[in-house]
Amino acid sequence: MSAREERDALTLPPALYDRALHLLRESPDGLPPRRGHSLPGKAASAGPHLTRDEVRAAVRAALDPLPDDSLTLHHRFARLGIGDRHRHLIGSAVEELPLPEEQRDAARALARQLTRTGTTAPAVMAGIALLIRLGEPEDVPHLAALGVFRQLTGLAVNALDRLDRRSAAVVHLATFAADELRPLVRALRTGDEHAVLAEVTALPDPLHRAGAGDARRIAEAARLPELLDRHPRDTALLARAVSLLVRMGCSYDDPSHLLAYREALALYERVVTRAGLLPPTLDHHATLLSLALDMSSGSAALLDWPEDRRAALLDTLGRLLAEPRWTSQTEIPEGTAEQRRRAGWIRRTGRGLFTLPATAGRLRIEVVAGDPVDRDRVETRILVDGRPVVPALFSRGPANSPELLLEEGRLRAGPEPREVQLAEAGCTEGCCGALHVTIRRDGDQVVWSNWRRALPGSEEPAPQQAPYRFDAAAYDAEVARAETDRGWSWRVRTVARLIKAGLVADPDLLGRWDASRGWISSSFDDRADTTVVTFWYVPGLASGNPDRPDSPLQFRWDIADDGTPPEAQAAAALLRLAGEDPKTYARVCGGTRERARELGYPWPDTW
Structure with missing residues (x-):
């Protein structure tokens, strides 16, 4: 069959790019729904099951020789079984292809045909993947439009990252950001700086629902260093900039987001040198201390800092937070339990962080x-x-x-x-x-x-x-x-350590109750002034004849801080374990509902 006959034999739906433009025009605010639009039915045909290597081989075969036009590639993909189910592999397979210099112009022209007139997901994905390597500024609007489809968003953002970080960030946020960020995304789409400024400063603090990726994209989309330069005295904007940097550097999220943020050093420079403009509040003190922790020993230390500049900025923060107007915020004998915990953390952490040896x-x-x-x-x-x-x-x-x-x-x-x-x-x-x-x-x-x-x-x-x-x-x-070194620890954490040490030294304290030690620490939930002791229960464990040891029940004992020294609290807990079966005062927190029913213990309605 000739190339023309192949093209004539393939019936194709409308172009995905045209469909994307239609969906954006139909949207009341010009935004896709959260998680993006789904591809139309025929464009998202699954295709047969293929292994990773089979997909790579099929993509190579479809692009070698390089097709003269997009319709030929559509037909080759259809014949080779490449469908929507393979979308996670198409991009990497295309990026692995050798592309001699003499073919780059032809490949770029093919990529533009595919992104502008492509009608199936695999073909359009191949076009976007080629533009990751070959794209130019004129391709930005087309990539941004295609990003409204959830199956294409990731590839489109990757291509835009090379060409226009702001557009990449807006596409990412429009599809993936939490609902609390939608007003900001609307402002970013309009390009109205006053609206963007208002929405950035209105961001909730802390950004509990925003991960490091969202924080990075907000900074990129808002061009945060430039925004700070145009509004150098806006303390609300400055505070949000610090929070976004802290969120980007959060050790419980992906550090690659901070490291990929090209303006990270510029933003650190601006927020640290202007930190003295912030009102000395407990919240600001805690956020600045979190920033310093990441610069000292977290992912921010991996940035390509000029010689001695990171140390100089840390010294700036240390001297600022040591001023009486800041330290006085941590001396709060009254206030909420959360405020007292936070003030104690600031005192402990600040002492250790800013006195490290040179x-x-x-x-x-x-x-x-x-x-x-x-x-x-x-x-x-x-x-x-x-x-x-x-x-x-x-x-x-x-x-x-x-x-x-x-x-x-x-x-x-x-x-x-x-x-x-x-x-x-x-x-x-x-x-x-x-x-x-x-x-x-x-x-x-x-x-x-x-x-x-x-x-x-x-x-x-x-x-x-x-x-x-x-x-x-x-x-x-x-x-x-x-x-x-226990300088980092706090009361209930110390109680937990001492209880654990006691149980390690005398395993029979739990063993006599057919129990074995689980994790012991401070609580991570709303009961933050609580020591948590967990243990596993297997009937007959003490006698050496355990009943169904593969199906234990886990119990949790919460010990509230009573204000006495940690040593006294730990001793009292160990004494109680020695004389009273802990299953009578702890509660089931793990295992299975069926096993709990068999052994006569209530299964918790909530965790």
Whole structure:
């Protein structure tokens, strides 16, 4: 069959670009619905099941030789079985294609035909993927329009990122941002600076529903450094700029967003040097301290800072927050429980952060507790030559807690090599992976090697990180210092540590009740002044004849802070465990409903 006959044999629906323009015109505010529009039925035909390699081979075959026009590619894709179900692979397959210089103009012309007249999702995706490599400013409006379809948004944003970061950000936010950001997106689409300014300053603080990606896109779409320069005395705008930077650097989100933000250094420069304009409130103090934490040991430390500039800006923040007008905000004997917790966190964290030694050696271990208002967990940040290891190598979760890495001695270098999990994805390792390294002692050195990310079902290669070598004496000293440093801790966290230590020393305190130790820490929910003790119950465990050990029940015991010293609270808890069955005062929090019913315990209606 000739190329013309192939084209005539293929009946195609209207162009997706025309459909996108129609949908935007029909929308009352010129925005797609949240999550975008779905592709029309025939344009989104699934196609047969193909493996990853089969899709790559089919895409290569469809584009070699390069088609003369878009209709030929439509037919080749249809004949080779490339359909909508393969959209996650089409972009990468096209980007992997060799593209000699003499073919680039023809490939660009084909890409424009596909994005302007393409009628099926695979063909349009191929066109967008070619424009990721070959696009020019004239392609921006067409890519932005195609981004209204949820199946095309990711590719369109990738292409726009090369050409116009602001347009990429607006497309991303219009499709993916939470409802609370829709007024800002409407203002961004109009390009009215006064409306944008009003909506940026009206953003909720903190941005609980906005992740690092949304924060980055807001900064890009609003051209935040330029906006600050045009409104240098607007303290509400300045406060939101600080919050957006804090959200971008949040260790519980993907650090690549901050690192990909091209104006990050310019924005840090502006907010830190102008921070003194902010009213000295508890909220502003906490946000500025969070900013300093990220600059000191978080993902912001990975930015390409000019020599000594990061240290200078940290010094600026330290001197500002040490002024009486700022420190007085943390002395609040009265106020809400949340305010008191936050003030205590500021006092503890500020003392440690701004008194770090000027030269910390090759290895530095810092335990960081985040702002309690954001309910961030505690993490063990490990820096080598001033660079934080976890965000540099793992983007799916923060470093593990000090209870895991320090209290259990996992960072110690023993005579035998030992693999250690340094970080785990926020969901779980079994879902999105973890970062592991092997620690071994080699004569008078300690070596970290054999890095792996452990991503289930992923072909992603191991981190490209050469082994770290440390002087063993200096390494041991730093680990010992970090293990004994409790300056970051607060009352209920200390109670939890002491209870755990007591149960480790005497496992029979729980064992006599057919129970074994679970996680023990401070609460992460609204009961933040509470120590949480969990344990697993298996009937017959103490006698050595456990009944269905593969189906235990988990119990949770909440211990409210009563104001007495942590040592006294922990001793009282251990004494109660020794003399009274904890299943009579703890509540079921895990296992299965069926097992709870079998054993006669109520299943919780809410968690």
